[in-house]
Amino acid sequence: MQVKLAGIELKNPVMTASGTFGSGQEYSRFVNLSHLGAVVTKGVSIVPWSGNQTPRIVETPSGMLNAIGLQNPGIDVFCERDIPFLRQFDTRIIVNVCGHSMVEYCEVAERLSMEPVDLLEINVSCPNVKEGGIAFGQDPKALAGIVRQVKRVARQPIIIKLSPNVTDIKEKAKAAEAEGADAISLINTLTGMKIDIYRRGFVLANRTGGLSGPCIHPVAVRMVYEAAHSVDIPVIGMGGISVAEDAIEMLMAGASAVAVGTASFRDPLALERIIDGIEEFLDSQGVEQIQDIIKVL
Numbered sequence: 001m002q003v004k005l006a007g008i009e010l011k012n013p014v015m016t017a018s019g020t021f022g023s024g025q026e027y028s029r030f031v032n033l034s035h036l037g038a039v040v041t042k043g044v045s046i047v048p049w050s051g052n053q054t055p056r057i058v059e060t061p062s063g064m065l066n067a068i069g070l071q072n073p074g075i076d077v078f079c080e081r082d083i084p085f086l087r088q089f090d091t092r093i094i095v096n097v098c099g100h101s102m103v104e105y106c107e108v109a110e111r112l113s114m115e116p117v118d119l120l121e122i123n124v125s126c127p128n129v130k131e132g133g134i135a136f137g138q139d140p141k142a143l144a145g146i147v148r149q150v151k152r153v154a155r156q157p158i159i160i161k162l163s164p165n166v167t168d169i170k171e172k173a174k175a176a177e178a179e180g181a182d183a184i185s186l187i188n189t190l191t192g193m194k195i196d197i198y199r200r201g202f203v204l205a206n207r208t209g210g211l212s213g214p215c216i217h218p219v220a221v222r223m224v225y226e227a228a229h230s231v232d233i234p235v236i237g238m239g240g241i242s243v244a245e246d247a248i249e250m251l252m253a254g255a256s257a258v259a260v261g262t263a264s265f266r267d268p269l270a271l272e273r274i275i276d277g278i279e280e281f282l283d284s285q286g287v288e289q290i291q292d293i294i295k296v297l
Contacts, residue, residue, distance in 0.1 A: 001279060001290050003037070003256050005234050006157035006182035008118050010037035010092055010257060013290060014247065014275045017238050017261030018043060018096035018121060018161070019068065023082035024089075030268040035275060038092035040259060041082065043123055045098050046107045048074040053205035058194050063213025063240070064262060065192050067206035070098050070126070075111050083115055093117040094159070097150075098126045105146055106153050113155035121159040122150055125188045137163040137188075140175055147179035157182035159236065164216075164223055165191050173227040173235075185236035185259065186227055187220045213262040214240045221253050228254025228295060242270065244277025254295040 001012040015038035016024075023041045024033050033039060051071030058065050072078070078095075086093050095117050099105040109120055124137030124146055136142040143160075150158055160176040162169065164187035176184050189210025194203040220239025228235040237255030241247050242263040250258045263270040278290070287293060 001275075001282075003290060003294075005119065005159075005236070005257060008092060008157065011090075012037045012275050012278070013251065013255075013257035014271060014278070015092075015094065015236070015257060015259050016040050016264070016271065017259040018123065019066075019070075020261035020264055023078070023086060025082075025085060027264065027268055031271055033086075033089040033091050035272055036091045037257060038094050038118070039086055039089075040094040040121060041078070041086075041096055042072055043070045043096045043098035044072055044075055044078045044108060045070065046075055046104045046111075048072065048077075055203065055205055056209070058203045058209070060192070060194060060211065060213070060215070062215035063211055064265070065194055065204060065209035065211055066189070067204045067209035069206070070123075072098075075108055079111070079115055083117065087116060092119070094119045094121050096121045096123055096161070098123045100126060102145060102149055106149050109150045109158075110153040113153060117156060119157050119159055119183075120150070120154055121161050121185060122146060123161050123188070125161065125163040125165075135163055135165070137161075137172060138166055140171070143172060143175050144179045147176055147181050151180040159183040159185050161188055162186040162227070163188045164219065164239075169223045170226050170230040173231045177231040177233050181233060183234040183236060183256075184227060184231065185238060187216070187223050187239045190216055190219065212240070214242050216240045217242075217246055221249050224250055224255050225253040225297070241274065242266075244274045244281060247274050247278055248281055248293065251290070251294050252296050254297075256294060
């Protein structure tokens with residue numbers, strides 16, 4: 001079940017998806033964190049972010065919309081509280097980094113360079129406040145700049161988390177690789193909206209939110225396939241993974257590892273069930289190592 005991401009070995013390919021697991025404190029009552037390949041933390045910024053106005057979560061058919069706004073207590077609290085907590089467990093630590101400017105991303109990455117974490121996941125879906133709010137990942141120049149600048153200050157390998165809200169995911173994957181990204185992860189949420197027809201208003205205070213859950217899984221598989229066949233760096237696949245079969249689809253499409261998010265809200269044991277299910281599949285198919293089912297299509 002072991003896989004490698006940018007030279008870092010994971011005991012299995014299953015990790016949490018950023019923003020859905022905090023830093024593991026709440027879920028540790030239900031989930032054996034040492035059973036996971038990695039814990040990917042909620043986004044961490046240089047200063048605390050309060051997030052968006054409420055309401056900011058709503059269920060949809062086969063999924064959910066969220067407009068949390070990357071609420072987090074900032075890098076100081078994260079380093080003092082969350083890293084020591086995660087270090088108690090036999091799992092890899094991947095920190096999701098967010099920011100509103102190039103400087104903010106680099107400040108977080110530089111602060112983490114001296115911390116005992118394994119990889120950094122750079123969330124380029126954040127709005128670039130200096131460019132009118134367009135997400136860094138939607139602007140090829142901004143994407144290239146983020147990767148280039150963060151690589152200069154980061155000690156750990158960096159993963160670029162790509163947004164699906166683009167015309168050509170292959171182009172963005174290649175741009176990240178060309179500037180030195182060690183891996184990419186996708187997909188982040190799709191932009192969606194829900195209207196209350198009786199109140200004649202938007203359900204989310206932010207009007208739009210990120211759509212996740214089983215409804216986006218086929219889109220995610222297609223994008224993971226396209227990205228994985230466009231670059232030589234590892235790909236982490238995510239988007240609507242609820243059961244082991246979903247994860248195996250991602251692996252066959254080209255992902256070297258997978259992240260599980262929304263499924264944990266419905267079933268806190270989903271992550272461990274998926275790990276066990278992948279192992280059972282390998283045994284039933286007579287497959288000796290997981291590498292033999294990765295990128296077989």
